[in-house]
Amino acid sequence: MKTNFLKKVLWASVATLALSACGGEKALEQAAASGATDTKTLAITAIVEHPALDAARLGVIEALAAEGYKEGENLTVNFQSAQGNMGTAGQIAKQFVSDNPDAVLAIATPSAQALAAATTELPIVFSAVTDPVEAKLVASLEKSGNNVTGASDVLPFEPQIELIRELVPSVKNVGFVYNPGEVNSTVVLKALKEKLAPLGINVVEATASKSTDITQAANSLVGKVDVFYTSTDNLVVNAYESIYQVAKDNKIPLIASNTEAVERGAVAALGVNYTDLGKESGKIIARIFKGEKPADIPVFIPQKLDLVVNKKHAAEQGIELPAAVLERATTVQE
Structure with a gap:
């Protein structure tokens, strides 16, 4: 009786483990399919808040959700506005470097410059930067050669x-x-x-x-x-x-x-449509989350006006x- 009971317990445990393993594999497959297998942290800074820059930020979050990174689930977002003050932008940049998120989004040229001055290692993705080469953020639009890339709002x-x-x-x-x-x-x-x-x-x-x-x-x-x-x-x-x-x-x-x-x-x-521009920055961030390096990702230039x-x-x-x-x-x- 005792031996039969132990056998039943053992087989029940094996069956439970097998089912758990199948469920775990299925969960991993679903996560892999969405491109998001673990929680990521994204720090966002903008030189100021106004409709165009706000639209870019919302576009980023929307694109990341489409890529499988959803805020509140497997994406943690920390947004800070410099309120138009370059000194504040520098302080935010230093704090973000200390926080060491998986990537940083810099909206507008001054914030991107502040971040680039603060770190050469943390992945920086910009949005709404007119001339990233002139701003000394990247060496070229095709290949930045550093830890920075993003989406430009340059216009013909x-x-x-x-x-x-x-x-x-x-x-x-x-x-x-x-x-x-x-x-x-x-x-x-x-x-x-x-x-x-x-x-x-x-x-x-x-x-x-x-x-x-x-x-x-x-x-x-x-x-x-x-x-x-x-x-x-x-x-x-x-x-x-x-x-x-x-x-x-x-x-x-x-x-x-x-x-x-x-x-x-x-x-x-x-x-340009700034929501769409933000989405392009969001797609770049997703690529970085999945292992690509900013140096290998060309700067996005909009074609549609x-x-x-x-x-x-x-x-x-x-x-x-x-x-x-x-x-x-x-x-x-x-």
Whole structure:
């Protein structure tokens, strides 16, 4: 009796172990299929919070979930905003290096530069960086040669200029408000001058080092320019309503390079979709989670541009949107 009982217990234990093993293998297979077999940690920093950068961050999280890394399940996310302060960006970078996450996402050029200065080992993926080579983040777009890669929001200038001339055919002077401390803005300013000069169009610039300086900088251009053009300068975008008010009060059309600005006051914008850009950064992070090195992953350059226009803002700023622009617009806001 005792021997039979022990045999039954033994066989029951073996059967339980076998079932557990099968279940474990199945779970591992499911995890492997999703590309996520263990919990990963992602630190995210942005130089400031505004609609374009927020959209990029949400796009990253969405793409990671599609790759099998879901926040709250097998992905831990730590987000910190520098609130527009470079000193704070540096402090955040140092803290992230100390935390040693599996990867760091840097949104916008200043935050990416702060992180790159803080570590040469921790995998850094950027998003919404206009010129990562000029910002000294990567050696080339094809192969970074270091611990950094990501998705750029660089735009071809010819379509931007075509849109400006289409909306304001008589344009002779383009007003450009920017923060001289942002590499992405100085790069755009230089290229804009080079592209517009052969067309007999001048760029009249005004600098702002703080968000509170935007109104004064924009007002200094009144009477000197036929149109305002804004880049993805984070200081300007963060205080976009200020430049919009100046444009509205003085009937100066405001044209942007980031589509989120249209809802906030621009007449039109031809630019990348920042949610989609964030998704590309998220895909790169997933590749790093799975073992790839940033140095081996090329920088993503967007090929598709969205044209967004706003009829109300156009009327406020003294122009009528041409039928050709309305026809090819991705989105027409009333």
